[in-house]
Amino acid sequence: MRSAHNSVARRRPAGQTDSVVATGGVGPLKLHEYTRLDAVGLRALIRAGEVTAAEVESVARAAIAQADADLGALTLPLFEPALDHRPDGPLAGVPFVVKDSGPFAKGVPFTLGSRSIRGAVAAVDHELMARFRAAGLVALGQTTAPEFGLNFATEPVRYGPTRNPWALDRGTGGSSGGSAALVAAGAVPLAHGNDGAGSLRVPASCCGLVSLKPSRGRIPCGPLVGEAGFGHIYEFALTRTVRDTAHLLDAVAAPPVGEKYTAPARSVRYADAVHADPGRLRVALMTEPWGGSSIDPQVSAATVAAGEILEWIGHTVTETRPQFDAEDVVEASALTAVATGAAILRAPRRPDPALLEAVSRTVLQETQAFTALEVAAALDAQHRVTRPIGLFFTRFDLLVTPTVAWLPVPHGTLDYDDPGHSVRSWLCRIFEFGPFTAPFNVSGNPAISLPLALSREGLPIGIQLVAATGREDLLLQVAAQLEQAVPWKDRHPSIFVG
Numbered sequence: 191m192r193s194a195h196n197s198v199a200r201r202r203p204a205g206q207t208d209s210v211v212a213t214g215g216v217g218p219l220k221l222h223e224y225t226r227l228d229a230v231g232l233r234a235l236i237r238a239g240e241v242t243a244a245e246v247e248s249v250a251r252a253a254i255a256q257a258d259a260d261l262g263a264l265t266l267p268l269f270e271p272a273l274d275h276r277p278d279g280p281l282a283g284v285p286f287v288v289k290d291s292g293p294f295a296k297g298v299p300f301t302l303g304s305r306s307i308r309g310a311v312a313a314v315d316h317e318l319m320a321r322f323r324a325a326g327l328v329a330l331g332q333t334t335a336p337e338f339g340l341n342f343a344t345e346p347v348r349y350g351p352t353r354n355p356w357a358l359d360r361g362t363g364g365s366s367g368g369s370a371a372l373v374a375a376g377a378v379p380l381a382h383g384n385d386g387a388g389s390l391r392v393p394a395s396c397c398g399l400v401s402l403k404p405s406r407g408r409i410p411c412g413p414l415v416g417e418a419g420f421g422h423i424y425e426f427a428l429t430r431t432v433r434d435t436a437h438l439l440d441a442v443a444a445p446p447v448g449e450k451y452t453a454p455a456r457s458v459r460y461a462d463a464v465h466a467d468p469g470r471l472r473v474a475l476m477t478e479p480w481g482g483s484s485i486d487p488q489v490s491a492a493t494v495a496a497g498e499i500l501e502w503i504g505h506t507v508t509e510t511r512p513q514f515d516a517e518d519v520v521e522a523s524a525l526t527a528v529a530t531g532a533a534i535l536r537a538p539r540r541p542d543p544a545l546l547e548a549v550s551r552t553v554l555q556e557t558q559a560f561t562a563l564e565v566a567a568a569l570d571a572q573h574r575v576t577r578p579i580g581l582f583f584t585r586f587d588l589l590v591t592p593t594v595a596w597l598p599v600p601h602g603t604l605d606y607d608d609p610g611h612s613v614r615s616w617l618c619r620i621f622e623f624g625p626f627t628a629p630f631n632v633s634g635n636p637a638i639s640l641p642l643a644l645s646r647e648g649l650p651i652g653i654q655l656v657a658a659t660g661r662e663d664l665l666l667q668v669a670a671q672l673e674q675a676v677p678w679k680d681r682h683p684s685i686f687v688g
Contacts (some may be wrong), residue, residue, distance in 0.1 A: 221252060224688065228433065247283075254287070255462065261685065266299065269332075272516065275324075278326065285330055287331045292316060293316035297312065302338055303334065303335045303337040304543040320360075344368055347591045352536070357648075362602070366401075367397075373428045379430060386631060388593075389625050399430060402637075405661075435669075452530045459663065471506070471587040473588045474588070475589075493653055500614060509512060512579045515574065521568050525535070531558075537673025575632045576633040590622075590653065593626060594626065595622070633659075637657075638669055642676050653668065
């Protein structure tokens with residue numbers, strides 16, 4: 191019988207190998223073997239003929255069901271059969287789940303986390319869904335999101351709270367919290383998410399995962415608000431390893447070919463970046479939020495420790511940060527909320543206000559009253575954030591920050607059904623928890639959250655790396671160095687299948 195220990199090649203000093211050691215093993219894939227493998231490892235095992243894609247899917251279904259029973263991370267029963275996908279894609283056979291807020295898949299119902307949306311079914315694939323299919327990913331289910339994706343907690347009234355596998359009384363972050371919970375629990379190696387102000391990186395931090403927000407324009411934007419979202423909405427995924435992030439980026443970031451997207455025949459650029467030496471970098475380090483909101487001392491200490499590790503690796507680290515007004519981030523981020531409201535109001539059937547959560551009702555009301563002058567003012571605020579960040583990255587190669595300011599918070603801390611908020615006061619509320627991520631949605635810079643630390647309570651602490659626009663390769667190079675220096679692959683939450 192194969193074992194997970196000898197099926198996966200050990201990491202070489204230069205980085206993790208993409209091959210597997212053929213064992214000639216026989217017998218079914220065990221749950222504990224499945225959960226030890228990342229997406230690249232599973233794909234290599236399938237290619238080596240040690241398992242079949244059907245065998246992997248069968249184990250994945252059991253793993254998802256087991257995790258979901260504790261976490262409440264699915265909106266629907268598992269897809270039966272799995273959504274169609276190319277059997278020869280670069281990640282063919284790898285189990286996957288998609289978030290309830292898109293990318294929409296033809297024939298699949300969606301709710302956007304809202305009681306007000308019933309009977310909605312996608313008529314066509316969104317382009318990113320076509321890319322996921324072309325990559326060979328086996329989409330098995332749909333994951334929870336807060337109503338309209340406008341929260342850093344995944345606790346929609348429709349589905350109830352999604353529980354954190356590290357501590358069931360804590361939240362998973364948002365808005366890609368259902369996807370984060372299943373990846374963290376070992377149910378799938380990677381999962382789709384999207385990010386309008388930090389909604390990939392925040393749940394990655396809360397659940398101890400890797401998540402990249404790509405540069406503006408790198409990945410097709412989402413079908414709900416991406417096209418009208420003023421460039422603040424980004425699509426990608428949550429993973430457990432840096433190499434999975436790199437391989438998935440290679441698979442879905444390439445430009446379309448003809449009318450139908452075909453995944454690249456082989457991954458080159460980003461997968462190679464994981465093994466490349468970035469040289470000696472100029473690294474900026476910050477631990478205090480813009481605007482002076484509070485930060486947990488353990489989070490600050492973990493960020494300082496990350497800077498010390500980077501110095502040990504050989505980079506030059508300086509305590510500094512780009513200078514802009516935190517109020518401009520709130521003003522510019524209001525465009526995301528307004529774009530969401532506009533997309534809902536343009537739908538063929540408007541939602542019943544009585545079935546909306548309180549902040550959603552406010553979003554729709556303020557969207558209807560929003561003027562062209564207010565849009566212009568918000569765009570001016572976006573420029574006031576973007577320009578100093580652009581200038582900053584002419585002097586530094588990398589910025590290191592906490593991902594969020596606090597440890598994962600108890601359920602109900604960020605109450606989206608609280609009627610006492612305006613759009614801006616709600617943004618200020620969630621930015622108290624996550625003040626470090628939204629500026630780079632506004633500016634378009636790529637940013638990645640890495641699970642570099644645990645608190646005294648055993649809760650994950652994410653550290654964010656930010657680079658100049660278009661430099662995902664640099665982020666992946668440094669992320670791989672940190673993964674080598676501070677391995678996290680054997681660090682598991684209390685709820686972990688197998």
